[in-house]
Amino acid sequence: MDAKRYELNVQLAQMLKGGVIMDVTNVEQAKLAEEAGAVAVMALERVPSDIRKDGGVARMSDPAMIAEIKKAVSIPVMAKARIGHFVEAQLLEALRIDYIDESEVLTPADEECHIDKTKFSIPFVCGARNLGEALRRIGEGAAMIRTKGEAGTGNVVEAVRHMRTMNREIRQLALMPVEEVTGFAKNNGLPYELALKVKELGRLPVVNFAAGGIATPADAALMMQLGCDGVFVGSGIFKSADPALRARAIVKATAYFNDPQKVLEASIGLGEAMPGLEIGQIPPEQILAKRGW
Amino acid sequence: MSVHLVRHKPDLIGVLDLQGGVHEHLEHLERLGLPYKRVKQAEDFTNLAGLIIPGGESTCLARLLNIFELKDVMLQHHRRGMKIWGTCAGAILLADKVLGEKACLGLIDMEIERNGFGSQLDSFKSEAVIKTVSNDPIPLTFIRAPKIIHAGKDVHVLLRIDDYIAAAENDSILVTVFHPELTGCLALHRYFALKCGLNPATENLSAVHKNWENSSWMKLARIAS
Numbered sequence: 001m002d003a004k005r006y007e008l009n010v011q012l013a014q015m016l017k018g019g020v021i022m023d024v025t026n027v028e029q030a031k032l033a034e035e036a037g038a039v040a041v042m043a044l045e046r047v048p049s050d051i052r053k054d055g056g057v058a059r060m061s062d063p064a065m066i067a068e069i070k071k072a073v074s075i076p077v078m079a080k081a082r083i084g085h086f087v088e089a090q091l092l093e094a095l096r097i098d099y100i101d102e103s104e105v106l107t108p109a110d111e112e113c114h115i116d117k118t119k120f121s122i123p124f125v126c127g128a129r130n131l132g133e134a135l136r137r138i139g140e141g142a143a144m145i146r147t148k149g150e151a152g153t154g155n156v157v158e159a160v161r162h163m164r165t166m167n168r169e170i171r172q173l174a175l176m177p178v179e180e181v182t183g184f185a186k187n188n189g190l191p192y193e194l195a196l197k198v199k200e201l202g203r204l205p206v207v208n209f210a211a212g213g214i215a216t217p218a219d220a221a222l223m224m225q226l227g228c229d230g231v232f233v234g235s236g237i238f239k240s241a242d243p244a245l246r247a248r249a250i251v252k253a254t255a256y257f258n259d260p261q262k263v264l265e266a267s268i269g270l271g272e273a274m275p276g277l278e279i280g281q282i283p284p285e286q287i288l289a290k291r292g293w
Numbered sequence: 294m295s296v297h298l299v300r301h302k303p304d305l306i307g308v309l310d311l312q313g314g315v316h317e318h319l320e321h322l323e324r325l326g327l328p329y330k331r332v333k334q335a336e337d338f339t340n341l342a343g344l345i346i347p348g349g350e351s352t353c354l355a356r357l358l359n360i361f362e363l364k365d366v367m368l369q370h371h372r373r374g375m376k377i378w379g380t381c382a383g384a385i386l387l388a389d390k391v392l393g394e395k396a397c398l399g400l401i402d403m404e405i406e407r408n409g410f411g412s413q414l415d416s417f418k419s420e421a422v423i424k425t426v427s428n429d430p431i432p433l434t435f436i437r438a439p440k441i442i443h444a445g446k447d448v449h450v451l452l453r454i455d456d457y458i459a460a461a462e463n464d465s466i467l468v469t470v471f472h473p474e475l476t477g478c479l480a481l482h483r484y485f486a487l488k489c490g491l492n493p494a495t496e497n498l499s500a501v502h503k504n505w506e507n508s509s510w511m512k513l514a515r516i517a518s
Binding site for chain 2: 004007008009010011012014015016017018019034035036037038039040070074075076077093096097098099121122123166167170171173174175197201202203204205227229248251252254255256259262
């Protein structure tokens with residue numbers, strides 16, 4: 001990927017700012033998401049809460065299903081490849097979708113290496129729990145970052161933790177004298193040049209969305225107020241009682257995240273949210289956020 | 294000596310702040326020394342000489358305009374003389390015909406095709422001279438851009454490339470399918486400010502700002518203040 005292509009890929013993510021990216025598993029859901037005002041859809045066979053329930057190995061989705069969804073909507077289409085599975089990424093690039101999510105929601109294919117994203121023309125979004133993880137992915141060529149949160153739980157606590165961690169580290173970096181950056185970068189696993197860039201910008205050098213556990217309009221507004229640029233909603237929409245209503249409500253709350261009156265209006269009469277999961281009750285080996293590093 | 298009775302002339306440029314490339318436009322207006330504001334509520338339209346509808350996703354923007362009843366407010370202010378510039382998704386909202394779907398604001402006589410080039414892999418950068426705007430070449434960034442496939446007789450075509458129109462205007466509306474806010478070039482922002490009857494800074498008219506980087510908008514979106 002040359003510098004120009006990388007810039008275009010970062011800029012596509014900029015155009016998604018303030019928007020909601022929704023997980024969809026078929027054409028009907030994709031159309032519903034587009035109609036509700038999603039800025040992009042994530043095409044996958046099973047939403048994270050089903051992946052969690054079903055267990056086993058979760059892989060890239062059936063390309064035929066992704067292609068159908070791509071044909072059905074005019075908003076950008078994203079799809080997931082397993083961490084380190086660069087051939088799944090090659091297939092998604094050959095499918096000419098718009099963005100690849102190298103995702104911990106799928107079973108990792110490589111426990112040592114993430115995909116070398118600089119080899120691709122297609123943009124990548126990657127999950128992160130802290131600043132070091134975010135900058136390592138950007139160093140590998142990611143054009144967009146999202147918090148990992150804990151997908152498929154309907155519990156926003158991990159997304160909040162990851163966002164607050166990143167913000168705290170960004171603030172520390174911004175305030176420290178430059179001679180302290182080397183040590184901070186070493187201790188937190190930050191690529192040094194990118195650490196300097198973050199210090200200058202006072203934020204991540206690419207768009208950063210929140211993901212993993214967002215289930216209500218208030219959750220979306222919470223993440224926006226914490227400083228993310230937009231939100232991913234996975235299981236939260238299509239595992240709720242009224243997906244169309246909830247999808248629209250989360251779009252509204254994300255756009256007007258600073259306006260409690262409007263978030264309130266968006267929150268009324270939505271029916272049941274998806275069932276939530278307490279993080280402490282998930283067996284440690286089933287925590288998705290720990291996949292990748 | 295009744296100066297205080299003179300009605301305040303609209304002197305601001307607003308950027309519709311619902312979704313999309315808002316900061317990028319604000320940053321360009323700041324470079325031109327123009328007073329600007331974010332537009333999110335009906336009352337924000339007061340005193341706007343011009344409004345920019347940024348790039349983003351047009352279905353999302355259209356839905357939010359409808360739900361929050363901003364569409365009629367925008368049309369009212371357009372009738373009182375507010376100029377509007379739409380970039381990319383903004384151009385789709387302003388068109389009075391959208392291929393295969395319903396138009397939103399319908400303020401310029403043209404037909405536009407959403408996502409006219411293909412996927413993100415077909416996004417590209419190029420440059421062109423737009424004579425009406427500047428004698429120097431203007432850098433162009435197309436991101437999943439729409440194509441204007443036809444313009445009516447009252448519409449002035451500013452830039453035609455191959456089989457499509459990339460920029461056009463009528464008396465009150467400017468449309469570009471590319472993103473001047475994603476380049477260091479201020480020529481189109483300056484052109485729009487003049488269309489709105491404002492006086493933008495005159496140095497660096499069209500030359501690309503040397504100190505501009507794609508991250509320049511981030512100073513308006515810092516986490517660490």
